[in-house]
Amino acid sequence: MSAITKPLTAAPDQLRQFNVRKDLNAVADLVETCFADTLDEDGRRYVDQMHAAARNPSYLRWAMAVAENVPMPFSGYVWEENGYIAGNLSLIPYNYQGKRCYLIANVAVDPAYRRRGIAKALTQKAIRHAQMRGIDEIWLHVRSENSAAMNLYQSLGFVERAQRTTWEIKPRAHKRDLPNNNAEVTGIKITQPSRRYWERYREWLQLIYPPELTWHQPFQVTALRPGWTGGIYRFITGNHIRQWAAKQGPNHIGLLTWQLRSRHADHLWLASAPENESRVITALMPVALEQLNNRRRILLDYPAGRAILALHDQGFRIQQTLVWMRLT
């Protein structure tokens, strides 16, 4: 395909609804091309899954039937010119706290077709699609260094609501040379979580992992509740966790939870008051990582800009920082 410089004059058939059966393979190719610079292990797996799904007729039939009802990218719009799909936008429907929402994702325009207003036209169409369905909120997230996309979304009325960093620790990157007893270092005792402190843990967890930013994650606050109530919930939902609490004097000041995931990477959920988080990390992390035996990759989703030095010191590295934006 050659570079196109003429301004956008949208024929109605150029901007059309995404058809998962017909378009998935072409869209997977486009996403692969457009995100080549930032595709990590998880991104590559995502593209591979799209290609594999595109070859599976029964999966495609199911995807067509549920497109507007499951939180997956089976709905959206494409920009097509002469049979070539040059632009894509996926709409992922989801619910949280009784609200019906869409996440705009996979916004991608072939490099040879950029700066002609294609992404803008796709996003405006997606907004109209959501508004006509009476959707409560429209969200998207964008890597913090992607100023082109940020300009685009801001020009359409999206406003930043939060920034989140995904921290990663690879197997065997866990530190080995830290003292075993971090209580001596920080004046903090490591103990079992206690049911008595659940309300406090929950308060911290809800501030750090608010539902509007974690609905797509395997995070369920009840699954982290110590004692039999949480135990029954974990048994029913198949959650497997381990927990460590940080105690200073008589008070619990932090909770760290490790959650086993069957695929890809395990998760850590960290809860404490902001003023204690670095000390809690320094005290709890070496113990937790040692006991977990560093066999698998572990991810920690955390508000951006917080506890950076403490997490670096424990061997964590930033995988990405996402800016979450909502249409006002």
Ligand SMILES: CC(C)(COP(=O)(O)OP(=O)(O)OC[C@H]1O[C@@H](n2cnc3c(N)ncnc32)[C@H](O)[C@@H]1OP(=O)(O)O)[C@@H](O)C(=O)NCCC(=O)NCCS
């Ligand atoms: C971001 C992307 C989708 C933009 O596609 P596009 O069709 O070229 O964008 P548009 O022509 O509709 O641009 C609309 C507005 O976005 C902003 N914008 C787009 N590209 C830009 C760039 N390279 N630098 C600065 N601003 C840019 C401008 O405000 C632009 O308006 P203007 O042309 O009147 O100045 C495209 O560059 C792309 O596919 N990038 C790689 C994948 C990606 O980052 N996707 C976004 C993930 S959230």
